[in-house]
Amino acid sequence: MPDHMIQLVELTKSYPGQSEPAVDALTLDIPEGEIVVFVGPSGCGKTTTMKLINRLIEPTSGRILLNGADVTGSDPDELRRGIGYAIQQTGLFPHRTVAENIATVPKLLKWGTERVRARVDELLTMVGLDPAEYRGRYPKQLSGGQQQRVGVARALAADPPVLLMDEPFGAIDPLTRETLQNELLRIQREIRKTIVFVTHDIDEAVKIGDRIAIFSEHGRVAQYDTPEKVLSEPADEFVADFIGAGASVKRLSLTRVADAAVATDWPTVQRGEQPRESDREFLLVLDEGRAVEWLPRRDGRGGLPVLNAVGPDHTLYDALNAMLTNNSDVVVVTDAEGTYRGTLDMPAIQDLIHADDTTSVPRRATKGEVR
Amino acid sequence: MGFIEYTADSMPALLGATLEHTVLVLQGLGLAVLIGLPLALLTYRHRSRGAVLAVAGVFLTIPSYALFGLLITPLGLGTAPSVIALTLYAFLPVIRNTVVGLREVDPAVVESARGMGLSRTQTLLQVELPLALPVIVTGLRVATQMILGIAAIAAAVNGPGLGNLILQGLTSAGTPFAVYLTLQGVIGIVVLAILFDLFFAALGRLTTTRGMMIRA
Numbered sequence: 001m002p003d004h005m006i007q008l009v010e011l012t013k014s015y016p017g018q019s020e021p022a023v024d025a026l027t028l029d030i031p032e033g034e035i036v037v038f039v040g041p042s043g044c045g046k047t048t049t050m051k052l053i054n055r056l057i058e059p060t061s062g063r064i065l066l067n068g069a070d071v072t073g074s075d076p077d078e079l080r081r082g083i084g085y086a087i088q089q090t091g092l093f094p095h096r097t098v099a100e101n102i103a104t105v106p107k108l109l110k111w112g113t114e115r116v117r118a119r120v121d122e123l124l125t126m127v128g129l130d131p132a133e134y135r136g137r138y139p140k141q142l143s144g145g146q147q148q149r150v151g152v153a154r155a156l157a158a159d160p161p162v163l164l165m166d167e168p169f170g171a172i173d174p175l176t177r178e179t180l181q182n183e184l185l186r187i188q189r190e191i192r193k194t195i196v197f198v199t200h201d202i203d204e205a206v207k208i209g210d211r212i213a214i215f216s217e218h219g220r221v222a223q224y225d226t227p228e229k230v231l232s233e234p235a236d237e238f239v240a241d242f243i244g245a246g247a248s249v250k251r252l253s254l255t256r257v258a259d260a261a262v263a264t265d266w267p268t269v270q271r272g273e274q275p276r277e278s279d280r281e282f283l284l285v286l287d288e289g290r291a292v293e294w295l296p297r298r299d300g301r302g303g304l305p306v307l308n309a310v311g312p313d314h315t316l317y318d319a320l321n322a323m324l325t326n327n328s329d330v331v332v333v334t335d336a337e338g339t340y341r342g343t344l345d346m347p348a349i350q351d352l353i354h355a356d357d358t359t360s361v362p363r364r365a366t367k368g369e370v371r
Numbered sequence: 372m373g374f375i376e377y378t379a380d381s382m383p384a385l386l387g388a389t390l391e392h393t394v395l396v397l398q399g400l401g402l403a404v405l406i407g408l409p410l411a412l413l414t415y416r417h418r419s420r421g422a423v424l425a426v427a428g429v430f431l432t433i434p435s436y437a438l439f440g441l442l443i444t445p446l447g448l449g450t451a452p453s454v455i456a457l458t459l460y461a462f463l464p465v466i467r468n469t470v471v472g473l474r475e476v477d478p479a480v481v482e483s484a485r486g487m488g489l490s491r492t493q494t495l496l497q498v499e500l501p502l503a504l505p506v507i508v509t510g511l512r513v514a515t516q517m518i519l520g521i522a523a524i525a526a527a528v529n530g531p532g533l534g535n536l537i538l539q540g541l542t543s544a545g546t547p548f549a550v551y552l553t554l555q556g557v558i559g560i561v562v563l564a565i566l567f568d569l570f571f572a573a574l575g576r577l578t579t580t581r582g583m584m585i586r587a
Contacts, residue, residue, distance in 0.1 A: 056486055081488030091483025095501050095580040105487050138582030154487075164486075 468510025
């Protein structure tokens, strides 16, 4: 079955002296080219399951199929060289330079020097680090975010079809974390790997995942579905609890402004023109195609500047946030260049939340597209 | 005749004894590394390392005079019991520092090495040992300093080295050059200790790669 890159069949891991298995007869298919996020509370078996895939932990019973081939009994070192691996603490080799770290697996695979060098530079550029500046540095000379970028580059070095990531952004400050998440999605758009991503953060799971597997305990998957489905139709109480309050708000981050119904009927006026009659309290002043000012209809004076306009790549969550920030029930929508496109208001967002989930929710943003 | 003059006259004998002393210490250290290092590599992840370290520790508690003497029975007199005694004393610093150095390597670094497909041996040779090397070299340094002094006892079992000068001085106490002989032996050992220390300091710096020196 080529469309399933990884198949776990009745996979079980029990440790001696423990009454309950850490992973209990787990069967899971992971489609090729998608990001599947394992999410769940601590001790739910998500990390164990991930390590069973590259056999850092050997299963007690069950089978692992990689691209259709049973790898349960194959040479584990050989297997791992074909699977990228990135972890939270990065695990970069402190005695080796960034370039040497990234070259680890290519060298194991006996690539030529020139090929390795070119690949290192290519990967550094891909993860947003200037090769000339960073290839000769040591891990300790990098910030946490930069180390994690190198960790991702190292995992991708030999171009493996599968990438395992164990809470890679867990120890990073929220701002850098967001950047790294966006960059992973950007990179994924180019490389289309099969990625298994472990996190305990449901927001990260919703943002990153094409599919989410919510682990309850002992490697039991309570729900395995797209983020929309998980948020709109939690399979059971455990999933609902785990998603926590605010599932509706979280769903907003799955829809981009570009895919929402943008109203284009807001009364506008060109800068310098006389305000026209309108039923709205404010008119939008346009200047060379850009919305610049909210002008009160009554006296045409004392306008308010347009703040926090949202672009097509923003999500409805961003749009709602902009409204709340501006203390307004409407937000200006622009295109990618900043040209006025229309407006989005609170009722429109409410409609989206309460629309019939299966039919009228607009296509969600494809993972990997810039938000 | 003053000490300087006496030493100038007896220089060949002094240098000969110093060379013997150096060789003796290197033999003892070498054997300790040859046996201790593999032992540490085999046991550092295993519970048995506790037993190994305990045994190595016991050797250190045996008074040196007694240990040299006890080894006469199986090994006879001369170089053999001297080398073996020094080896037994060097075990603890060599084994303990190797075990500690290897265990101090960040588990995440080892896990990522294994996760990328480095074999057990490759992980040890390419990652764990290079990172543990400065600690291991410190162990060698401590061992050497320790057995440089203890090696003087070798003279008591007819072994080689500077101990013979000290022993001669002690047994001929009261004669004109007794103190000079003892002084020569002591100063010889102190000079050797300084030279060895300088060597190990340099080796320690050499084995600490640039990436490990940088403060996080």
